[in-house]
Amino acid sequence: MAMMDDAGRALVSAAVTEAESATSGEIVTVLADSSDGYTDVALLWAAGAAFTAMSVFAAFPEPFLDRWDAWFAGWGHEWTTGELASMVIALGLVKFLGVWLVQQWQPLKWLLVPGPVKAARVRGQAVRQFKVGAERRTTGHTGVLIYLSMRERRAEIVADESIAAKVPAEVWGEAMGDMLAEIRRGRIAEGLAVGIRDVGFILAEHFPRGADDVNELPDRLIEV
Numbered sequence: 001m002a003m004m005d006d007a008g009r010a011l012v013s014a015a016v017t018e019a020e021s022a023t024s025g026e027i028v029t030v031l032a033d034s035s036d037g038y039t040d041v042a043l044l045w046a047a048g049a050a051f052t053a054m055s056v057f058a059a060f061p062e063p064f065l066d067r068w069d070a071w072f073a074g075w076g077h078e079w080t081t082g083e084l085a086s087m088v089i090a091l092g093l094v095k096f097l098g099v100w101l102v103q104q105w106q107p108l109k110w111l112l113v114p115g116p117v118k119a120a121r122v123r124g125q126a127v128r129q130f131k132v133g134a135e136r137r138t139t140g141h142t143g144v145l146i147y148l149s150m151r152e153r154r155a156e157i158v159a160d161e162s163i164a165a166k167v168p169a170e171v172w173g174e175a176m177g178d179m180l181a182e183i184r185r186g187r188i189a190e191g192l193a194v195g196i197r198d199v200g201f202i203l204a205e206h207f208p209r210g211a212d213d214v215n216e217l218p219d220r221l222i223e224v
Helices: 006-020 039-059 061-073 081-102 106-111 115-133 161-166 168-183 188-206
Strands: 025-031 141-148 154-159
Touching: 006 025, 006 188, 025 115, 025 188, 039 061, 039 081, 081 188, 115 141, 115 154, 141 168, 141 188, 154 168, 154 188, 161 188, 168 188
Parallel strands: 025 141
Antiparallel strands: 141 154
């Protein structure tokens, strides 16, 4: 799914080129639709709903059985142990499938994913993208990845070992704040460009550009 037009991609690439003009650091930008499918979370919600329904039935069977008898079996029906077990299993399966199907409506599915789970998955995917696209791929180990995941509405900045040794993680907070402020207004390309600018300032302070510096990583936006 295209998340940015050509003008936005050009703006981001130009921002990377400009930021790198004053530093030996290399900035990689990744824009993701999402960081995970969260199928396991949906399964947990469905399983939890099924278990809850089965537990409630086991604790208070009479209301369920009376209603079933009134609708289908007749008031004189005597429930056997096998029928009760089948009813519990059927109730659990129906509840599981119902909750699973309801979560196919994407707005609800994303609403039901806990915030800490989203944060952890985004961070994990950012680190994986960094290992593939930036880690130790520069001469001085000076790569930085800016990762933005749209559905989770979260971003991460991951730095190579040489940078992490000099720049504490909290220093990236201002760049993150400036970037997200623009993105919340729907200005994705502009937000990335602002974040890139701020990261470039930090890199230039600690890793100024040398006379023999060459561009080692692509400036273009990577969309996944």
